[in-house]
Amino acid sequence: MNTAVAAFLGKHNFNHHVDINSVTDALLSDMHEGLCRRPASQDMILTYSNPPSKAAAGKSVIVIDAGGTNFRSCLVTFDSTGKPSIDFMEKTKMPGIEKELSRTEFFNQFAENLEHLKDKSCNIGFCFSYPMTITDDGDGILLGFSKEIKAPEVAGCRVGKELKKALADHGWKNKMNVLLLNDTVAALLAGAAAPDEGMKYSSYIGFILGTGMNGAYIQPEDAAYKGLKRQIVVCESGKFDKVARSDFDEAFDAKSVKPGTSRMEKMCSGAYLGPVSFEMIHTAAEEGLFTDAFAKKLLEIKEMTLIEMDAFLHSPYSTASVLGAKAAGCATKEDYDRLFQILDALVERCARLATSILAACVIKSGAGTSSDEPVCILCNGTTFFKTYKIFARVQGYLEDVLVREKGLYYDIISRDNDITLGAAIGGLIGE
CATH class of the missing domain: 3.30.420.40 (ATPase, nucleotide binding domain)
Structure with missing residues (x-):
């Protein structure tokens, strides 16, 4: 990473290389407290339901x-x-x-x-x-x-x-x-109802990363939770609040409709990545990270959406996006590089936090210990599948923190x- 970008992110407490295992451990601790019906940031909603034991027919x-x-x-x-x-x-x-x-x-x-x-x-x-x-x-x-x-x-x-x-x-x-x-x-x-032909899964997870963010898994019977039978549990992961936030997150949160709520969601989901990137871009322009001509153009922008942010990451030199149009004719190669790295850092953090949620759900399910019967993770949401490199990064990180480090196996699927x-x-x- 460019040293000036690294210094800028560090100055504003933006850690894009979040330690996945540390966040996963914090999530697991919070999930445990919620299941024990003690104060927790995740709601851990019991559903009293399990996937049907046989396929629906007729x-x-x-x-x-x-x-x-x-x-x-x-x-x-x-x-x-x-x-x-x-x-x-x-x-x-x-x-x-x-x-x-x-x-x-x-x-x-x-x-x-x-x-x-x-x-x-x-x-x-x-x-x-x-x-x-x-x-x-x-x-x-x-x-x-x-x-x-x-x-x-x-x-x-x-x-x-x-x-x-x-x-x-x-x-x-x-x-x-x-x-x-x-x-x-x-x-x-949906994952439980429509497995790929020839596949057998040991458990199931539902994960949403679109406009909002949330996860659900199947909690097995556990002596630690007396009287709690096997069932699907909704985590309300977007409410998790035990992860460090940057100055940019705090600045956006203060402007949001409900400040102080949905802390993890505001760091990850599609509704918020654009506004947080706006705070990053404007602060960088104000603090001299770009040439004067380009900074002036960036400060003309009044809002930013995930769509526009993502368009620049996919095609930096295209003038079809707001950022690409602002850069055309005035931005230097270093301007392009620094802007790309700032936005990519936001995506990188999102991928790591999403990985932490999925890893926590897999570990909490108690399943996936055999490679021939992995945990089925059905993911839904354009932020997860379409945003620049999020899906690929999540898969790579899950291979590290689950398969290589813990011997736990998973399979990410999607369904129409x-x-x-x-x-x-x-x-x-x-x-």
């Missing part, structure tokens, strides 16, 4: 994917061999986006959105990507919505119970089985329509 499931601002719904049908097909897919806005709704109005809108699927199945797999507590019957108690959803009366209610009531009020004849899950559980279940497929599998649990 069954249909209504799938709801509600998160952010979109409400998606469809019917997933498994044929006699367990092969899924997706039909009647519709997408609309989440209730409560346009105006504030009462609890009754909110779930009535759900029922209206599902009218095209009326009585097509008795089972609903409901991927509900908002903070909730899962109950032992597979329902979910909403803890609260993000600011986009205006339905305060829904907080604290049992979402599945209210949905079933609304469907009955709208003339649904079937007695419905509704299971609530989030996207990491859906990813895990993974969240939809996983939610469908979830809808059959407890049938």
Whole structure:
């Protein structure tokens, strides 16, 4: 690394060569405290669910994917061999986006959105990507919505119970089985439902690194956790707060909607890598790391997204990106090099932190001890698969910290329509 860049990063406490094993150990300690129901930064949400022991065959499931601002719904049908097909897919806005709704109005809108699927199945797999507590019957108690959803009366209610009531009020004849899950559980279940031909896995992990970040794994029975049966556990890894942050992270956090929250997520996920890179670029320009002409151009930039940051890393000399356009005609070769190294350091740190989360989940699963039955890690998210070298680096680091150092084996996979497929599998649990 250029000595000036190294000095700049060091001055601002930015450690891009995070020690993966140290962060993994800290995550494992925090996970243990959470499972013991002692204070922990990760929520360690129990789901009371496990992947089905046999493949779904000859069954249909209504799938709801509600998160952010979109409400998606469809019917997933498994044929006699367990092969899924997706039909009647519709997408609309989440209730409560346009105006504030009462609890009754909110779930009535759900029922209206599902009218095209009326009585097509008795089972609903409901991927509900908002903070909730899962109950032992597979329902979910909403803890609260993000600011986009205006339905305060829904907080604290049992979402599945209210949905079933609304469907009955709208003339649904079937007695419905509704299971609530989030996207990491859906990813895990998709991996369990669709292994590659000839593969056998010892356990499963779901990992999301897209706009947000989270992980889920299967916790085996353990004498350390009395009464805790084998089940999928959601870690809420994005909330982990026992990792050192840089001046750039602190500067962005102070400007964020909820300062002091989601500390790990703000260091890794797609929603935040762009804004953190903005803090790095502006500070570097202000502190003389670039030539005056280029620094002046960079200081004209008012915001930065992951898309623009990533475009420069993939094609530094292309003028199609904001940074490439600013550099054209005024930046020296050293300017290009220094800017690239700053942004690459941010990506490198992200890859190392993501590796730490995955390593902790594999270790905590107690599985993967035999090379012929690795732990299946289903990853979801464009940040993980598309951002400059993150996927390749994570794979390389996992080979070091798991396979070479601990003799633990893993297999990273992806699946088309993974969240939809996983939610469908979830809808059959407890049938």
